[in-house]
Amino acid sequence: MLAAYAARLSADDPLSGLEIGDRPEPEARDGWSIVRVHSAGLNHHDLWSLRGVGLPADRLPMILGCDAAGTDADGNEVIVHSVVSSPGWRGDETLDPRRSLLSELHPGTLAEYVAVPTANLVPKPAELSWSAAACLSTAWLTAYRMLFVNAGVTPGATVLVQGAGGGVATALIQLGAAAGYRMWVTGRDEQKRARALALGADAVFEAGERLPARVDAVMETVGAATWSHSINSLQPGGTVVISGATSGDAPAKAELTKVFFKQLRIVGSTMGTRAELARLTALMAAEGIEPVIDSTVPLARANEGFARMLDGAVFGKIVVTTAIG
Known part of the structure; x- marks a missing residue:
């Protein structure tokens, strides 16, 4: 499958380690779901990862991306909550000292498919577009x-x-x-x-x-x-x-x-819980709030979105779309 991933790390030139190419599709496992990604959002977290912050070299290559909206194996439209708690953790997942975000320990969302814990999926309201839904998780x-x-x-x-x-x-x-x-x-x-x-x-x-x-x-x-x-x-x-x-x-x-x-x-304050993400999506659907989208780029040209984010010229969110979406 096509994916945008960190192949190398550079604190001074983060984009030098970004590659867009073929990566293995995720495999199904107990308690996890495979989501076909329609749209994903870029975040500064992705640039920090390319700099090596929170992403050591021994985990490379790593598919980047925290935010995504897509469909699960049953055809349900879902939004991905990117905070992954450690096994056995109960309560607010953002307080788990061993928590991670997608693209830190587990491959991220800048790909045609992503594997996430099934409990991390939030139903996408019909009122929200794919691009809007892809902006929300971070x-x-x-x-x-x-x-x-x-x-x-x-x-x-x-x-x-x-x-x-x-x-x-x-x-x-x-x-x-x-x-x-x-x-x-x-x-x-x-x-x-x-x-x-x-x-x-x-x-x-x-x-x-x-x-x-x-x-x-x-x-x-x-x-x-x-x-x-x-x-x-x-x-x-x-x-x-x-x-x-x-x-x-x-x-x-x-x-x-x-x-x-x-x-x-x-x-x-760091991120939020899955329950808070569900309340956020309900609020946005009820009030008709549309996130400001700076620009939209296809996954094959995700590097253009990264460069724009690095330049600091962004107003709102950059959304990456997949060809299969």
Whole structure:
């Protein structure tokens, strides 16, 4: 079958290890299902894998990809939940210290077929297109948990999203606006700020700009470059929810004095559970929310999507489609 996979690792030139070619089809086994992939989503996780983060050389070659929507062996339309818990684990799978994502221990979704634990399959609502469904398992699920599980705020609250263009950021804007939050967004690019307004943001600001008022919560994925601004933007008792650090994880100032003096909460957030993914899909179907799709490429040209993601020119999600889909 055709697949996009990591053949080599390079911290400095991640795309040099990406290959698109033939890989063995997955074999059926107890407790797992074979899904025919219709569409898959790209994530920064795929670039980190090509850099060797979370993917050691002894696991190569490894098919990349975490997100997918397709059909199982019985013809059911499904969405793949990419968090794979260890044998015997019970409860929130994101808290399993031995958990993994597809493409770390098990081959990923950037292929014509993928094997996943049967318990990881979520029914795809008919209201969601294949491309929309392929966006949900990583970025959108991360945004759902950040906003509705970990932020500790209710509709009407003001929420700041750091960074205007990525998949998590656009998901946060759309979900927050649909749920009645007042969404403020920062961004370095004027065009991306304008597009954030069109998505439902109430106000946009340049990166690092002083805000007209303090916010109830900050959704942080940028890391070191925006950390001080995030802390300074919170009202006393506010919350920073952090799910990533694309600019690095060592800010110039930890802002510890402000954290304890203002009694701020810092909450780490990673992905979400299968149950949360099911609730997310139901919400999107009921509210008619369509994920922002930056571009769509066929699997045979998946390298073009990777290059676009690496360049940082993306607004929304990049979707990869298979010929058999």
